[in-house]
Amino acid sequence: MQADWHSPDDVRAALGGTGYLADARIAQVVYLAARLDKPILAEGPAGVGKTALALALAEATGRRLVRLQCYEGLDEAKALYEWDYHKQLLRLQSDEGAQWDDLEGDIFSESFLLTRPLLEAIRSPEPVVLLVDEVDRVELETEALLLEILDSFQVTIPELGTITATTKPLVVLTSNNTRELSEALKRRCLYLHVPYPTIERERAILRARVPDLPEDMGERIARTVASIRGIGARKPPSVSESIDWARTLLALGIAELTDEATSSTLNVLLKYQTDIDKVMKELSLPTPDEIQSG
């Protein structure tokens, strides 16, 4: 399916078909990734659609999505493969007296191997989309696990040898930039910085995701959110939060974004009280008390 992509515009159209609005840069990087068989490292603030990009890619190419969610303490056994210890034990007990050589070859065969996401992506007979989500959560050492796969799409298992991918997976790594990733990892990837969308793109996203929203409301919401992001809150509103906000306003039947309406729904957009206070002050919005008395 990705063979159909002859230009970034094809990528854009394909992703657009799944409801993911890619800008020119995203389309170009995805196109390069498909052409050069290189992983994409998508980095940017939370909630700008990094994970959604991988989901959309899977849908657009009709491939299966294999997902590895990273967390602190993730290790080889959870990411790559593990021997099925219980099954091996049962096998040993089931025929005592068998020759050791036979047994050894037997219990370290593939039927005793538990595949974890990374190995699964490599071994899959059909090409897949591999999503390694929030890679910045694992420790620096664990990153090394990924290097062999990203480099040459292969995994080395001491007992079995090297398993090479028959079909090259499309790999997307995401990072929220809570820490800097190692140079070795970055070097192997195409880097895609996903910032907050421009006002036009956010409006288009709102149009796609909240179709009932009146057009001028979408415009106002996108501009307000952009302005709030400029204020420098501790947790600036993400795209998913501005979608939530649009839905909230719609559900409440608010047709016009007045100061009062903004002030009373700001908690959908911002998740810290200090942020809410700051934004209220910066935009000189009325507090609930003032709304009451006014």
Add this chain to the structure above:
Amino acid sequence: MRNTLTSFVEELRATGIPVSMVETLDAADALTHTDLSDRENLRATLGATLVKNPHHYPAFDAAFDVYFGGRRSYAVVDGDDREDEDACLSDDALRDEVLDALLADDRDALRALVARAVDRYAGMQPGRPVGGRYYSYRVMRRLDADDLLLRILAALATVEEDSSLAERMRADEAEGLMARLRQEVDQEVTSRLVDERGASEVAASRRMPLLEDVDLMHATRTEIDDIERVVAPLARKLATRLSQRRKRGRHGRLDVRRTIRASLGHGGVLLEPKFKPPRTAKPEIVVLCDVSGSMATFARFTLQLTYAISSELSKVRSFAFIDGLDEVTSYFSHDVDFADALIDMTRSASLVRRDGHSDYGRSLEEMVDSYLDVITPRTTVIITGDARNNYRPTGVDHLAKVAGRARATFWLNPEPRRYWDTGDSVMSAYAPWCDVVDQVRTLRQLERFVERAALPVTRSTHLV
């Protein structure tokens, strides 16, 4: 293209962006799949393959615009034609047209108008040894940027109803339009300079320092905002590194219980000794910050970084001074906004006794008189300041007392070393009492320093 790529990569490296050999090859590979006539496509390709840190993108974009800004097609208009047309357009009319183009979002028209403005106002002369910024500045001044901003605001105001939110939106939009105009002028000037001098020379003259190399004392407002955003991830990285080093250090005492437990696996033979994790005491840090005038910015980042890694420290106490000293620890509790805390601090902490000019002697004296018991043999004292004492008594005895009690005393001076001891700077009077006196001017240096200061104090508990 290959030559341009190599020279572009060299420029990136000169800026400080690390680009490896492999990445250059990747870029060359990727270029074969890129529509080179589309500038933004080209930008995406080179960005994705060469630059892997979001904070390096402004510098990348600046260099890219110089190298691949491209020749501007309308410039080919016949010289005579343009002269004629030009003469009948007054300065005011030109500004009106610029305004219209901005408001109508007509980029082609804007570009052509900007080209004309540059012709008219920049006064560019070949071989004149001035940078592009100077020409851009002249053009913006002649276009009267402040007045344009007001006129944009006025034009936007007619359509919107009046609420404070709408007002804010208008201000943001007007700012955005002005930024676009400025960018167009910059781009126009740059592309002409490139024609004249060649890309690599222009790039060198317009080079932007990376965020981690910006001089903290003279950072602009926007740079400070940007640095602010980087400090948090940077501190987290630092904290992880510190905690790893603490955990991974040499091991501690023999753990008898776990050793015996492990021996059961080999029929009670004590095969494998197990150790307790090492007991390393986390250091305590006391920060003394000069927060007068230009030192405030620097003090702010030192404090911010120190507090951000406070999980790796057993205790942080901070003191601020100008010509008096006060403890400010309580202002920086965890859930407050750092900028607000600073404003709060400057408003309510008592830091000024007399005239509001730095007095290190008096401040150190107050430290000794009121807070000497804060400093223990486990405390690392960090003093930040330029040691410009306004010709007042230095009070070195007080520093000696502080340093004598502390584990270590560090002095961070954000001034270049060659300015120390000039004028009213008395750095060398204090230096003998400090373990380290360091020139720390950039975020990168600050990070390296804080890491060193936060190294754990290892107790010798190694047994076996």
